[in-house]
Amino acid sequence: MxxxxxxxxxxxxxxxxxxxxxxxxxxxxxxxxxxxxxxxxxxxxxxxxxxxxxxxxxxxxxxxxxxxxxxxxxxxxxxxxxxxxxxxxxxxxxxxxxxxxxxxxxxxxxxxxxxxxxxxxxxxxxxxxxxxxxxxxxxxxxxxxxxxxxxxxxxxxxxxxxxxxxxxxxxxxxxxxxEELDELDEKMAPGEHFGHQLGHSIYFYTKRTGQPVRFIPPSFALDDITAIPRYKRLTSTLNGCDLWWLEWGGRLDTVHDSETIKWELWKIVWGVWDHIKNSGEFPDADDLTIEWVGTIPGKRxxxxxxxxxxxxxxxxxxxxxxxxxxxxxxxxxxxxxxxxxxxxxxxxxxxxxxxxxxxxxxxxxxxxxxxxxxxxxxxxxxxxxxxxxxxxxxxxxxxxxxxxxxxxxxxxxxxxxxxxxxxxxxxxxxxxxxSGCYIPRQRLEDPALGAAVSVSSEYQPGQLAASGEWQPLNERMALLLPLRAGESLPEIGLLLRATRPQRLRVRLMESVRTGNYTPDCEVASQWLEVSGPEQRYSLVFPYRSERDQYLFIALEDEPQIEIALTDQQLPGVMTVFNSLNPRVAKHTRQVADGDYGVDEFDFWLPRRRPHQILPALTFTPALRCYPPENLVNGALRPEQQSNGWVPDPQDLHPTIEWRWPQPCRIDAMTLLFDNDFDNAMETVQMGHHCVVSPHCVTHYRLLADGEPLLEVTENHLSVCEHRFAQPIEVSRITLEVLASAGALPVVYGLHITAGMEA
Incomplete structure (x- = not known):
């Protein structure tokens, strides 16, 4: 007391x-x-x-x-x-x-x-x-x-x-x-009519209850839904977080008027929900209820x-x-x-x-x-x-x-x-x-402090076996393939079939800017005469690359033709489509409806796992895109090249060894693995197919001069840093790759910290 x-x-x-x-x-x-x-x-x-x-x-x-x-x-x-x-x-x-x-x-x-x-x-x-x-x-x-x-x-x-x-x-x-247009010549400067600030949004979650749920709107709810010009876009199937465009406040002081903006957004949200529940236009909303509504605005x-x-x-x-x-x-x-x-x-x-x-x-x-x-x-x-x-x-x-x-x-x-x-x-x-923080078009200098690298094997894909699945060419489709400076494009074999004889145009394309994945330059093209039944066709382009880059082998859309697929996956190689993602674009091509100072170009998009596909291919000679020198080139992920090392599929005990001519005093080391850097991994609401990407190394062991140093199981990260309470002095570090998440493992490098604070 x-x-x-x-x-x-x-x-x-x-x-x-x-x-x-x-x-x-x-x-x-x-x-x-x-x-x-x-x-x-x-x-x-x-x-x-x-x-x-x-x-x-x-x-x-x-x-x-x-x-x-x-x-x-x-x-x-x-x-x-x-x-x-x-x-x-x-x-x-x-x-x-x-x-x-x-x-x-x-x-x-x-x-x-x-x-x-x-x-x-x-x-x-x-x-x-x-x-x-x-x-x-x-x-x-x-x-x-x-x-x-x-x-x-x-x-x-x-x-x-x-x-x-x-x-x-x-x-x-x-x-x-x-800023005004004349300050920096920004042609997207919005002007007074469009407005000079972005507003706030409040989001909401809905759920189905399995029984009718009534809704009585509060007194402050918007009662005239036609005040929202886009109200006809409202549906009962969208979650409230999809309605990011329920936004307001850009004409106000977005700091000091935040409470005013919040109340207006609540008015909008509850008016929208009243319309969905009580207008009679959405009979399937009868058993819907609001599970959560934001209490603070999301400020832009x-x-x-x-x-x-x-x-x-x-x-x-x-x-x-x-x-x-x-x-x-x-x-x-x-x-x-x-x-x-x-x-x-x-x-x-x-x-x-x-x-x-x-x-x-x-x-x-x-x-x-x-x-x-x-x-x-x-x-x-x-x-x-x-x-x-x-x-x-x-x-x-x-x-x-x-x-x-x-x-x-x-x-x-x-x-x-x-x-x-x-x-x-x-x-x-x-x-x-x-520390694994990627910066485009930059590389880490001497990541392993001069170590010589040797590996137990190297994967050089020559044939990707057909799985029995076929993909119709309903849209333009391209193979995104890395090629090194001075190398010639290999002969590429495809399995095709058609309901009747068809001609198929295949284009070889590259990006004008090194490091981009926008095929804005056609290098060559070839016509294939697809006779009908399943048959292998060869693509031969007499092309030698002057730089490290990714090339596009682009197949035109021809719905009567199908291409054979494989179950295999190649890290740093993918199939993309000239297609549309409605979350970020309205067309398969970026088109400017005015002089906004932007480029027009086609979008080439991958599919999300588990819907990614890869054609059944042959390469003559076999691709050499996963060599051990990638482990010390200072690249952190695919960019201009695959930049990773991949062991041969028949190698049951993949290992890498970094060796120094003199003992190296190491304070910390950072391993870089693959966890599909193309997957957006949005944080909430979207959901994801798997908890770790298939090429990620999930179980590994490190040895120092042949003696066990540490072992990690259930790894799910692309960057794995290990700091030591006391520096270790070694002449040789060995990585044993014991398991992946289901596909070929990929290692990008080992970054050594020595003689400095980790």
């Missing part, structure tokens, strides 16, 4: 925290930043104003996280995010392939809670910044749940709040709305802070590679009308680039505040460029970048601007690549 007598006043307790890095905001960007910095040795405090992590991906909003892979709906092959963001996606599919948002919350909380060096403060809102001489010294926050004030001192600060709370309070330069856009570089439309469409490229994007430039659901425009205007683009380090720190890092959706970008870079998996990659950068700035006593200098930025780029 405690009795507290009356006093004149009382005060809530105050806690002081000292750390190396304060990360404000616990969305995917903030979490990745905090994890990266803590893993690189910093003492980190992560402050989140909500009870869970994940931001728009959390159970409070329930939007699926996506990024450069764009629902596998554009030409960005093998583009899923790597590093910590990739780890989160892979871990979620392993634990939660059904896409339960509550389990995703749990995964994120687990990652933060078990990370040494990371202090997590949930339900804590920052409200004051102490700045001195162009630097932030400390911040103050309040947790209304435990009634505690916090003062947090740090040497570096990362703003991942989405709205830029730290930057705003510290007085940093920022922008709201869209607010403040964007100024760095030393302003990312713009041309960076994306022209796929500019910056000297300080540290991250990448690949979502379309996706702009929404500011009037949202009440607009007569389509719900979005989307234009894709022909491949991925890079994001410079100079966009990820404040030009106003010396020690303020920027990540997530408040980076230095125009409204148009932001339309692509804002998606959550891209934001997660940007989070890891600033976390790793903060550690380097701490270790080398650099400011973020000093780190951006040409002589310094390779420190960050190489650190990111070393």
């Amino acid at each position: 405690h009795i507290y007598p009356q006093t004149d006043s009382r005060h809530f307790p105050h806690n002081e925290i000292h750390c190396d890095l304060l990360v404000a905001g616990g969305g995917l960007a903030g979490l990745c930043a905090a994890l990266a910095a803590a893993r690189d040795g910093l003492k980190v405090t992560l402050v989140q104003d909500r009870p869970v992590l994940g931001g728009n991906a959390s159970s409070e909003v329930r939007l699926w996280a996506n990024g450069a892979s764009s629902h596998m709906g554009n030409n960005n092959r093998w583009a899923r995010e790597g590093g910590i963001m990739g780890e989160i996606l892979e871990e979620n599919v392993w634990r939660n392939k059904e896409g339960n948002p509550v389990i995703f919350d749990l995964l994120l909380l687990d990652l933060a809670q078990r990370q040494s060096g990371l202090t997590l403060l949930l339900n804590t809102a920052l409200f004051e910044v102490d700045s001195q001489d162009g630097r932030i010294a400390s911040v103050r926050g309040f947790n209304a749940i435990n009634e505690t004030f916090y003062q947090i001192h740090a040497s570096q600060f990362c703003d991942a709040t989405g709205d830029g709370v730290l930057g705003y309070l510290a007085g940093a330069e920022y922008r709201l709305g869209a 856009e607010s403040r964007r802070f100024m760095g030393d570089y302003l990312l713009c439309q041309q960076d994306i469409i022209e796929q500019r590679d910056h000297y300080d490229a540290v991250a990448y994007g690949g979502w379309s430039i996706d702009l929404h009308p500011a009037d949202g659901v009440y607009s007569s425009h389509d719900g979005c205007r989307q234009f894709h680039s022909k491949g991925t683009y890079t994001i410079p380090w100079r966009s990820l720190y404040s030009k106003s505040i010396d020690n303020l890092l920027l990540t997530g959706r408040l980076i230095s970008a125009t409204h148009v460029a932001f339309g692509s870079a804002r998606v959550m998996c891209t934001c997660g990659v940007l989070g890891e970048v600033v976390g790793r950068a903060a550690a380097l700035c701490h270790q080398h006593r650099l400011t973020p601007r000093q780190l951006a200098q040409p002589q310094q930025i390779p420190l960050l780029q190489q650190r990111l690549l070393h």
